[in-house]
Amino acid sequence: MFCALRPAVLLLALASCAVGASTPAIAPDALLAHVKFLASDELQGRGNGSSGLERAADYIAGEFRKAGLESGGEAGSWFQPFEITTGVAIGGHNGLTIRAGGRTVRLTLGESYYPLAATPSDAVTSLTDVPLVFAGYGIAAPGFKYDDYATIDVSGKAVLIFSHEPQEHQRDSRLNGTRPLRETTLYQKALAARSRGARALLVVSDPSHSTDEANYRAFPIESDAEDHGIPVLRVRRNEMAPLLQALQLDATAAAIDRDLVPRSRALRGAAVDYTQELGARRQTVRNVIGILPGADAARGEEAVVLGGHYDHVGLGGRFSSVPERTGEIHNGADDNASGVSALIEIARAAAGDRPRFRRSLVFVAFAGEERGLLGSSYYAAHPSIPLDETAAMLNLDMIGRFRGRVEVGGLDASDPLRAEVDAAAREVGISVRPGGPGAGRSDDSSFVDHRVPALHFFTGFHDEYHHPGDDWDRIDAEGTARVATLALEVAARLAGRDDKLPFTSR
Ligand SMILES: [Zn+2]
Numbered sequence: 001m002f003c004a005l006r007p008a009v010l011l012l013a014l015a016s017c018a019v020g021a022s023t024p025a026i027a028p029d030a031l032l033a034h035v036k037f038l039a040s041d042e043l044q045g046r047g048n049g050s051s052g053l054e055r056a057a058d059y060i061a062g063e064f065r066k067a068g069l070e071s072g073g074e075a076g077s078w079f080q081p082f083e084i085t086t087g088v089a090i091g092g093h094n095g096l097t098i099r100a101g102g103r104t105v106r107l108t109l110g111e112s113y114y115p116l117a118a119t120p121s122d123a124v125t126s127l128t129d130v131p132l133v134f135a136g137y138g139i140a141a142p143g144f145k146y147d148d149y150a151t152i153d154v155s156g157k158a159v160l161i162f163s164h165e166p167q168e169h170q171r172d173s174r175l176n177g178t179r180p181l182r183e184t185t186l187y188q189k190a191l192a193a194r195s196r197g198a199r200a201l202l203v204v205s206d207p208s209h210s211t212d213e214a215n216y217r218a219f220p221i222e223s224d225a226e227d228h229g230i231p232v233l234r235v236r237r238n239e240m241a242p243l244l245q246a247l248q249l250d251a252t253a254a255a256i257d258r259d260l261v262p263r264s265r266a267l268r269g270a271a272v273d274y275t276q277e278l279g280a281r282r283q284t285v286r287n288v289i290g291i292l293p294g295a296d297a298a299r300g301e302e303a304v305v306l307g308g309h310y311d312h313v314g315l316g317g318r319f320s321s322v323p324e325r326t327g328e329i330h331n332g333a334d335d336n337a338s339g340v341s342a343l344i345e346i347a348r349a350a351a352g353d354r355p356r357f358r359r360s361l362v363f364v365a366f367a368g369e370e371r372g373l374l375g376s377s378y379y380a381a382h383p384s385i386p387l388d389e390t391a392a393m394l395n396l397d398m399i400g401r402f403r404g405r406v407e408v409g410g411l412d413a414s415d416p417l418r419a420e421v422d423a424a425a426r427e428v429g430i431s432v433r434p435g436g437p438g439a440g441r442s443d444d445s446s447f448v449d450h451r452v453p454a455l456h457f458f459t460g461f462h463d464e465y466h467h468p469g470d471d472w473d474r475i476d477a478e479g480t481a482r483v484a485t486l487a488l489e490v491a492a493r494l495a496g497r498d499d500k501l502p503f504t505s506r
């Protein structure tokens with residue numbers, strides 16, 4: 001049973017409170033108010049590098065202050081700035097021209113082509129009159145006795161290929177039935193071309209996907225490209241159609257589909273001009289840090305970190321579950337306005353009951369999570385309280401869809417954790433399922449990498465994950481408050497232990 005009493009009435013009522021927990025309950029409506037703001041259209045999905053993210057950071061800092069925390073960032077501020085690559089900076093000199101089969105096709109960046117891979121540089125890169133060859137589906141899979149590169153030299157050339165793989169819908173295909181080959185991934189196709197000396201790879205939708213599903217207009221909005229060492233360009237089937245027709249490449253693809261005999265070939269007189277001016281867009285983003293100093297002089301130099309990321313995927317792009325809807329605001333109410341709102345209310349509850357927390361609590365709202373846990377790795381390298389003195393980390397990421405239970409991952413990071421979490425769960429009256437998304441999925445793993453035991457609280461995936469539909473009206477505020485209360489109780493137990501938690505090596 002959880003004793004849900006406010007501090008003001010607590011002294012009078014203490015005798016009747018069976019479990020003796022003196023922390024006030026977390027108010028669902030307060031929590032939901034934060035979610036509504038952080039996940040509002042005004043904040044544009046809190047993309048890294050956007051002004052919406054900066055507004056969210058200012059809001060969180062203000063709320064940490066109101067909750068009674070002290071600033072824990074750089075130079076006495078609430079913020080810990082760091083620089084990340086947020087995308088591609090598009091210069092004025094970009095263009096692609098393909099000449100083949102007596103036709104010339106001129107393609108425009110963000111309309112009829114875009115780079116899936118580019119090596120960002122400050123200089124303008126140009127390839128002029130590079131011979132073009134056709135390499136089927138661009139697949140080198142000797143293990144399946146299929147190699148589009150077996151009979152063609154692509155060194156110094158630009159390579160035109162189809163997307164996907166032959167016989168992709170054929171159950172009895174010797175190319176792994178209907179399951180895609182590993183060699184069909186873009187990464188492997190780029191590697192196959194580059195390792196054979198190709199200078200560029202052009203990818204066009206294969207004939208079985210004649211409606212090109214790529215979103216060319218999204219590139220200027222959420223420009224992003226991997227670096228695979230050579231330009232890898234997605235080119236639009238519509239514009240390429242006359243050229244494919246003249247070279248009879250769709251017919252060639254159909255023949256490959258029938259007998260799995262590669263038909264790669266040089267294209268007489270075919271050549272490519274490509275100009276690229278794409279730099280890395282580097283921007284400063286900020287972790288937000290507030291501290292509740294420990295009540296115990298002997299323990300106050302030690303910390304329990306409570307964290308959760310406040311960035312999300314903005315207007316979509318390659319991190320969206322529906323990249324074709326890039327341009328729509330991905331509000332990220334569950335991911336992770338829910339966790340950050342909980343952090344704020346946990347801070348308020350803990351500050352109102354400070355004697356219970358012998359170790360200091362460090363609250364960190366991380367930026368850069370969606371781009372690879374960048375904020376938490378930066379914090380781990382520049383902690384407010386050294387990681388040697390950090391007893392544990394509790395991470396809240398996606399806790400807004402409570403369906404009767406919460407998953408808690410990382411319980412095996414230290415032997416006493418299971419018992420502490422079980423005891424806290426009994427006190428709060430919440431059902432806990434051990435597990436969770438696992439290593440590398442969220443910011444807790446940045447701490448585990450440094451041998452700090454870290455727990456991950458999570459209420460499960462859903463259809464609106466990284467989707468424009470992850471909105472505040474689907475948040476279960478009551479349930480989120482219960483998960484937050486569990487995290488608060490676990491934090492109180494870990495902050496109050498005599499010993500520091502031993503890290504269990506695995
Ligand atoms: Zn998340």
Ligand SMILES: [Zn+2]
Pocket residue numbers: 335370466
């Ligand atoms: Zn996410």
